[in-house]
Amino acid sequence: MPASKNTYSQEHAIHLDKQDELASYRKEFYIKEDSIYLDGNSLGLLSKRAEETLLSLLDSWKNYGIDGWTEGEHPWFYLSESLGEKMAPLVGGLPEEVIVTGSTTVNLHQLVASFYKPDDKKTKIVADELNFPTDIYALQSQLKLKGYDPDKHLIEVSSADGHTLNEDDIIKEMKDDVALIVLPSVLYRSGQILNIERLTAEAHKRNILIGFDLCHSIGSIPHQLSEWGVDFAFWCNYKHLNGGPGGVGGLYVNKKHFGRHPGLAGWFSSQKDKQFDMDHELTPAEHVGVYQMGTPHVFSIAPLIGSMSIFNDAGITNIRKKSLQLTRYMMDLISHELAEHGFTIRNPKEDHKRGGHIYIEHPEAARICKALKAKNITPDFRSPNGIRLAPVALYNTFEDVWKSVQVLKTIMEEELYKQFKNERGVVA
Numbered sequence: 404m405p406a407s408k409n410t411y412s413q414e415h416a417i418h419l420d421k422q423d424e425l426a427s428y429r430k431e432f433y434i435k436e437d438s439i440y441l442d443g444n445s446l447g448l449l450s451k452r453a454e455e456t457l458l459s460l461l462d463s464w465k466n467y468g469i470d471g472w473t474e475g476e477h478p479w480f481y482l483s484e485s486l487g488e489k490m491a492p493l494v495g496g497l498p499e500e501v502i503v504t505g506s507t508t509v510n511l512h513q514l515v516a517s518f519y520k521p522d523d524k525k526t527k528i529v530a531d532e533l534n535f536p537t538d539i540y541a542l543q544s545q546l547k548l549k550g551y552d553p554d555k556h557l558i559e560v561s562s563a564d565g566h567t568l569n570e571d572d573i574i575k576e577m578k579d580d581v582a583l584i585v586l587p588s589v590l591y592r593s594g595q596i597l598n599i600e601r602l603t604a605e606a607h608k609r610n611i612l613i614g615f616d617l618c619h620s621i622g623s624i625p626h627q628l629s630e631w632g633v634d635f636a637f638w639c640n641y642k643h644l645n646g647g648p649g650g651v652g653g654l655y656v657n658k659k660h661f662g663r664h665p666g667l668a669g670w671f672s673s674q675k676d677k678q679f680d681m682d683h684e685l686t687p688a689e690h691v692g693v694y695q696m697g698t699p700h701v702f703s704i705a706p707l708i709g710s711m712s713i714f715n716d717a718g719i720t721n722i723r724k725k726s727l728q729l730t731r732y733m734m735d736l737i738s739h740e741l742a743e744h745g746f747t748i749r750n751p752k753e754d755h756k757r758g759g760h761i762y763i764e765h766p767e768a769a770r771i772c773k774a775l776k777a778k779n780i781t782p783d784f785r786s787p788n789g790i791r792l793a794p795v796a797l798y799n800t801f802e803d804v805w806k807s808v809q810v811l812k813t814i815m816e817e818e819l820y821k822q823f824k825n826e827r828g829v830v831a
């Protein structure tokens with residue numbers, strides 16, 4: 404089909420889908436008929452490959468009993484390491500720098516316990532006022548554990564516009580008394596990408612360690628953590644990586660920090676061949692594996708094995724390219740079709756600053772989201788007035804984006820949202 408002259412037409416959306424080199428992956432996912440899922444940045448959808456690996460690990464329990472730790476296609480004892488190696492290209496790390504373990508919150512606790520070493524001069528931790536609450540709670544409790552008052556020792560860089568951070572403001576807070584910096588790679592609301600390379604270089608100039616929360620960037624944008632010299636990073640695997648609800652998370656530690664004991668040790672921090680010696684003196688693993696604590700949650704890792712094979716086949720560069728096209732297309736349609744309806748686009752517009760989702764605000768956001776759900780479109784409401792829309796490269800189409808904006812237009816023109824109460828539900 405030739406390109407339609409009218410870039411706002413449905414024909415144009417269909418034309419874009421025909422040119423999409425990742426289009427074949429959509430049929431690998433479970434997508435409810437006649438529905439559009441735009442919440443893959445909160446919980447990614449189940450793929451057939453992820454389902455298969457989950458069932459395969461159930462089978463290995465069935466068939467091997469305890470021998471499943473070392474037998475079968477995916478021996479449980481080595482799963483965290485082997486999957487970490489496969490995940491390393493997504494963060495631009497070496498195979499021995501990435502491990503699948505814990506959860507975002509647990510991994511942050513582990514990494515701060517390991518890398519926050521206050522002394523007479525350096526005691527403060529720098530974070531930001533737009534960060535996800537769990538990150539802030541973890542930093543506050545780590546400070547308290549070391550005997551410091553979070554009100555004085557946790558510096559939250561403020562945002563001038565309430566949606567984005569200015570990197571110069573962050574650098575201004577990199578003072579002599581700062582020991583550690585923890586920031587998101589992509590802000591969970593506005594989707595702003597922070598310049599990890601620049602912030603890392605500036606932190607290191609001042610002898611400050613720096614780590615990043617990759618929850619909203621992993622699986623949607625490429626990273627070069629080793630090249631940039633980032634000290635550590637952590638993330639969850641259930642958002643863009645489609646690892647399943649409550650799925651096990653991941654972490655990265657730069658190899659320059661290898662050879663130390665972790666802040667929070669457990670028997671899985673051990674060198675693998677020494678672990679079953681049951682010695683009371685830990686022989687720490689020589690790589691990132693040392694940041695594990697206890698027995699891995701095998702069934703909560705299992706779907707990720709299948710999901711990661713999709714990412715390795717599709718390639719993160721291709722995923723990012725399509726994601727940028729989708730979000731650009733969505734912004735264009737929103738600006739064109741919804742101009743009169745009081746929406747404000749709050750995510751950064753530039754490609755190099757925009758993550759994998761669009762963030763719009765509207766005073767009636769809560770009930771607009773309910774009206775969308777009633778029309779089988781799943782958005783992501785963020786209290787009090789935000790709507791996140793994530794067209795995901797692996798399973799959303801350009802036509803999904805076109806249809807969603809059309810439905811949104813109908814909801815506004817016909818005031819269908821007024822049939823709902825403007826208040827949030829329990830989740831979101």
Ligand SMILES: *Cc1c(COP(=O)(O)O)cnc(C)c1O
Pocket residue numbers: 506507508509535537538587591616618619639
């Ligand atoms: C999703 C998310 C989390 C979630 O943490 P869990 O430990 O998996 O519950 C934490 N931080 C950020 C920035 C997130 O986006």
